[in-house]
Amino acid sequence: MDVRVRFAPSPTGYLHVGGLRTALYNYLFAKKHGGKCILRIEDTDRTRFVDNATENLISNLRWAGIEFDESLENGGEFGPYIQSERFDLYTKYGKELLEKDLAYYAFDTSDELAEMRDRLQKEGGSFKYDRNKMRNSVTMGMDEAKKLIDAGESYVIRMKVPEEGEVKFNDIIRGEVTVPCKDVDDQILLKSDGFPTYHLANVVDDHFMQISHVIRGEEWLPSTPKHVLLYQFFGWDTPDFAHLPLLLNEKKAKLSKRHGDVAVEDFKAKGYLKDAFVNFIALLGWNPTGDREIYTMQEFIDLFDLSKVNKAGAVFDLKKLAWMNQQYLKELNSAEATPLLKAELEKFGVSDLEEDFVAQIFDLFKERVTFINEIPEMTDYLYAEPKEFDEKYMAKRWKEDTAEMVKPLIAKLSELNEFTHDSTHDLTKAYCEEADVKMGQLMHPLRLMLTGKSSGAGMFDTMALIGKEECMKRFETFLAKKESGEL
């Protein structure tokens, strides 16, 4: 059997990280088995329509490196790939169930349904639809129901779940799942606006799109018996199911938008590198070996094994994500990094820097940050003389005799023709030996005068980057301020 899987999001306006993981696992599974990965937009809820939601979804998926073999924009022989354009199909199959007496009309208002649930709750037990007591074609008879419909009463179509027996299905991740029919609700299949609910549309589409494996989040597990029953009602083969463990927040509850940090584009905006983010997400719920953390997409494809995906939910740990991001940041080559850093610098208000200069800055700071966007502020002294000086640092490192100790070195530095890492280093080292002082006694004052900060890249690299002329100017300014007591 050909492997055909689908990622079927509803266009809510953003891509949830859990959705990204689902899409990714679908993609990996398809690629691994030489199958097809399909994107189907499930927009049957007209009350939740969001402009540009589909475009947003696709662009975020593409950012993550996930492409689809069949979709709205790429086409395919099983389209349309958006449910609102498949309307007639659902109506047709809803009717078929009605004719087979596997579905029925129901006329209950939302108040009546709420009342029913109140009653059932008081009696204890489940809240499932009480088919034999409500207003529907089972209690009133089909003739009466047709009359109401002709009179313009609004109605829904519900599935008629058998009273006896049980529903069994095999989940690739969880094994056999069994639910007694009496616990399965008479799900609404077609809403009063004529649109199908997820359950009907999903089953019909998966069948006609020849989906072989349904890979989706665990939140769908409780409604899977309904879907299995629908396949049986229609006489169709059931696809294989794989319900992925949930992504959890630090409180171990399902990651939800209310708690923030769940939209892929937010992570993108914060500066996470795509490969790092995808790598991290892929390892939430599965690890091919257990002794490695960094994998390429191709390696993930080669190693992917649905049956080895975890059953328990996974907590989304920002700290490990940050580490992951840094790992990828360190490995970024300058061709990739320079434009990114340049853009960040421009946001910071620094433009017109030489590519080579920007590349050097990246090399010096990539191991000191988690995100590229931290670099501009950290390196502000490279673009203008420092406005302020770290007071604690100054108190600790600038002593009574420091000025006199540093002046001869500055004089020697000013005579240097070449102002490079090596030349400044060699000169300073020689001076230290000659004057019998430790490097540290001079490095800190130099750093303070030049950058105002207590941390940063190596001092000789920093001096070379700032340039001799500017360094001299800063030394002079700083010493003058010291003498005048301004500092």
Next chain:
RNA sequence: GGUCCUAUCGACUAACGGUUAGGUCACCAGCCUUUCACGCUGGCAGUGGGGGUUCGAAUCCCCCUAGGAUCACCA
């Protein structure tokens, strides 16, 4: 509350009946060092509890407990 799912260090996970229960993040210590980092070395830390099955259980079965999901004319 009904139903279903789940349970290995604080977190992500490996070990698919036989290991001193391994790796990674975080944390701690040390080394490196002109700062901050990076890096390196080491450390802390786990099979929720109770019964079985077995020569042998983290692994299979049962019960308990705990957590989660779901019970919409949302997906």
